[in-house]
Amino acid sequence: MREARARAEGLQLLGLAKRAGSVASGIHRVREALRSGEAVLVLVAEDASEVQLRKIEGLLRVRAIPRVVLGDRAALGAASGGPPLSAVAVTDRRLAGLILRRLSGGMATES
Numbered sequence: 001m002r003e004a005r006a007r008a009e010g011l012q013l014l015g016l017a018k019r020a021g022s023v024a025s026g027i028h029r030v031r032e033a034l035r036s037g038e039a040v041l042v043l044v045a046e047d048a049s050e051v052q053l054r055k056i057e058g059l060l061r062v063r064a065i066p067r068v069v070l071g072d073r074a075a076l077g078a079a080s081g082g083p084p085l086s087a088v089a090v091t092d093r094r095l096a097g098l099i100l101r102r103l104s105g106g107m108a109t110e111s
Contacts, residue, residue, distance in 0.1 A: 009102040010070050011079040013095065014043065014088065018080040022092035025080050027052050030089040034059040039089035041066050041096035045073040048086035056087060065089075068103055 017023050024033035033039035034056060042060060044053060046069050060067050070076065073084035080088055090096040 006103050007071055007075075010043075010068075010099050011075060013099045013102060014070070014076070014079040014090070015081070017090050017092060017095040017099070020092060020095065022090060022095055023080055024089040024091060025082060025085055026088075027055050027086055030056055030087045031059060033089040033091055034063055034065065037063070038091045039063070039065050040093050041068065041090040041099060042087055043068050043070045043076060043090065043099075044087045045069075045071060045076050045085065047072045052086040066100065068100070070103065 014023065018025075024030050024039065030039065030042060034042070042056065042065055044067060059065075071079075073086055076086075076088055077084040090099060
């Protein structure tokens with residue numbers, strides 16, 4: 001129950017970040033945000049393919065950006081107002097911090 005609430009709140013905050021223009025959606029844009037140093041937090045779908053995730057894992061390690069599993073591809077896409085997504089990057093430090101705090105109560109977090 002607690003995990004479901006944390007997930008719902010995290011997805012709501014992702015929607016807020018998207019409306020604020022602080023989200024890079026999709027693997028290609030996440031890679032760009034990681035390379036440019038704009039990404040503060042990366043949210044990945046629990047059903048994202050390993051092939052897609054390998055495209056960003058090296059950059060995540062080099063940049064030491066937190067990676068959090070949040071819902072499935074459909075939920076990530078819906079929260080950010082688009083089609084199913086394997087990953088999104090949050091580029092606003094304050095919003096990323098809010099998302100991390102909401103999710104710390106029961107979600108899978110990796111660094």
